[in-house]
Amino acid sequence: MSKKLSLEEMKKVAQLAKLHFEERELLQFLQDVNGIIAHFEKLDRLNLEEVSPTSHISWSQPPTHGDEVLEWQEKESIFQYAPQVIARYFIVPKVVEKEEK
Amino acid sequence: MKDFYVTIGLEVHCQLLTQAKMFCRCSTDYIGKEPNTLICPVCTGLPGALPVLNRRVLELAIRTALALRCEILPQVVFHRKNYFYPDLPKGYQISQYDFPIGVRGIVEFVSGGSKKRVRIKRVHVEEDAGKLIHEGPSLPWNSSGVDFNRCGIPLVEIVTEPDLRSPEEARDYLIMLRSIVRYIGASDGNMEEGSLRCDANVSVSRDVETLGTKVEVKNMNSFRSVFRALQYEIDRQKALLEKELPILQETRHWDETRDITVAARGKEEAEDYRYFPDPDLLPFSIEPKDLEEIAKTIPELPLERKERFMVEYELPEGEAGVLVQEKEVADFFEECLKEFHKPRMLCNWMLTEVLKNLNELEINITESKISPSNLAELLKLVDKREISGTIAKGILEEMFKTGGRVKEIIARKGISFITNERELEKIVRETIEKNPQSVADYLSGKEKALHFLIGQVMKVTRGQADPELAKNLLLKELNSGE
Ligand SMILES: [Zn+2]
Numbered sequence: 001m002s003k004k005l006s007l008e009e010m011k012k013v014a015q016l017a018k019l020h021f022e023e024r025e026l027l028q029f030l031q032d033v034n035g036i037i038a039h040f041e042k043l044d045r046l047n048l049e050e051v052s053p054t055s056h057i058s059w060s061q062p063p064t065h066g067d068e069v070l071e072w073q074e075k076e077s078i079f080q081y082a083p084q085v086i087a088r089y090f091i092v093p094k095v096v097e098k099e100e101k
Numbered sequence: 102m103k104d105f106y107v108t109i110g111l112e113v114h115c116q117l118l119t120q121a122k123m124f125c126r127c128s129t130d131y132i133g134k135e136p137n138t139l140i141c142p143v144c145t146g147l148p149g150a151l152p153v154l155n156r157r158v159l160e161l162a163i164r165t166a167l168a169l170r171c172e173i174l175p176q177v178v179f180h181r182k183n184y185f186y187p188d189l190p191k192g193y194q195i196s197q198y199d200f201p202i203g204v205r206g207i208v209e210f211v212s213g214g215s216k217k218r219v220r221i222k223r224v225h226v227e228e229d230a231g232k233l234i235h236e237g238p239s240l241p242w243n244s245s246g247v248d249f250n251r252c253g254i255p256l257v258e259i260v261t262e263p264d265l266r267s268p269e270e271a272r273d274y275l276i277m278l279r280s281i282v283r284y285i286g287a288s289d290g291n292m293e294e295g296s297l298r299c300d301a302n303v304s305v306s307r308d309v310e311t312l313g314t315k316v317e318v319k320n321m322n323s324f325r326s327v328f329r330a331l332q333y334e335i336d337r338q339k340a341l342l343e344k345e346l347p348i349l350q351e352t353r354h355w356d357e358t359r360d361i362t363v364a365a366r367g368k369e370e371a372e373d374y375r376y377f378p379d380p381d382l383l384p385f386s387i388e389p390k391d392l393e394e395i396a397k398t399i400p401e402l403p404l405e406r407k408e409r410f411m412v413e414y415e416l417p418e419g420e421a422g423v424l425v426q427e428k429e430v431a432d433f434f435e436e437c438l439k440e441f442h443k444p445r446m447l448c449n450w451m452l453t454e455v456l457k458n459l460n461e462l463e464i465n466i467t468e469s470k471i472s473p474s475n476l477a478e479l480l481k482l483v484d485k486r487e488i489s490g491t492i493a494k495g496i497l498e499e500m501f502k503t504g505g506r507v508k509e510i511i512a513r514k515g516i517s518f519i520t521n522e523r524e525l526e527k528i529v530r531e532t533i534e535k536n537p538q539s540v541a542d543y544l545s546g547k548e549k550a551l552h553f554l555i556g557q558v559m560k561v562t563r564g565q566a567d568p569e570l571a572k573n574l575l576l577k578e579l580n581s582g583e
Contacts, residue, residue, distance in 0.1 A: 016373055061385065064154045067155055068121060068126065069120050069121045071128070072127060075137070075141065089136050090249075091247075093245070
């Protein structure tokens, strides 16, 4: 199978990621991404029947934490990254399109 | 052809009962807290902060999946679900995609008097989003406020296959699901407080072979609103079909105040979440021995328990069903039975007097001041006819208020039960003398007059007479006087 991303698809991905690019930038990305896809096609030619899908290269069991609360002591400092804080709320432009999920 | 075929599938989110959030150690106890007091760099999505999984989340989610008779997948993989919304600080939600916790489960429940089963498509975990407020005295014009206290709280999502056929079935499934997650201690399942949330997919078709257009209904905040929203939506779709108008594939919101569903505002783009495995979180292997350990923590579930109560204690299905709905109530019942061996009588008292008192005090049975032994002690007295049912109800009410043991309340209130026949005979005779009209009425065939006379005896004795005995004595006296 040979798959290539079109410029339209590239534009859509950029739009979903809320990133704005000039047409020439998009064309450059398109070339890069299609290069990556071509590389996958090379991998597809390998015999991988015995290999299960890998989403990560590490095989160790990941670290976890127990269910104990540990309060973050510097939470007030987080407010400094917000453009506006009122009554402890982070203030954002009004959103109405989507109901709270 | 007038027939309509209704198909409903439900997606339920339950908040898991953990102390700490899913990927950080902030508290999950957010209700009533000041905004943004339970936050840290992880749950506010600050750059560089890394998630570390709370083990308890997996344990509770696996317990849920096992209780819903799912197959558990050997590997847990977390995916990023990408979308932009201010309540989601990272720009993605950590969720699951092709490796959920469990798949292909079954839930059995009773609806409309018969046993139904719904297939569970998948059970997966994900983090909750924050909360937005759109109005408030201090909010500037055209802005919203974000509170991240809820952000990162673990949820388990339970998705059914489209196996439900009516709003009644959907409601009854939901009641059973809530009962199960509460039994296993995975969630408190409180819909009003938002720890159980339900979305529905509804379609109506005129042909049994093909599904109708799928409409998603959201924003239902109680069992009652799920029922009414589905009813409304089905009627709406039927009306469109009858007029041969098209049904749009869309998301609609239930408007509780207007009793209708309304199409969600804004352009309905096909959702494109661009899921991919979260590189910050490694896949987690589920070992068979861990599964065995978790399986051991699952208690007898409501439906099996109900069936056992029907066989073992000879309880009618309806009563047994109510008794087992809350694990704590069923536990209390069985604990009490160890000391008072009359299941039918105990069941009646539990379902009427005990539940009535709990409702009035707005508490659950574990918060009440009475123990199973206390209730057993009281019922033994009623059973031996040492006190009347009426007196016992009063004592029970007192027990719920002040705690205390039955005998102490009886002594404190100076309640003595008149079982002495001779003493009661005297009162019966006096009552008859004082109420010649009622006696005459009774003798001319008015049954009601007898109840009046019993009432008078109870009044004179301040409710301390055994009404059965009073009735017998009255009858004896009235009939001999003829
Ligand atoms: Zn946190």
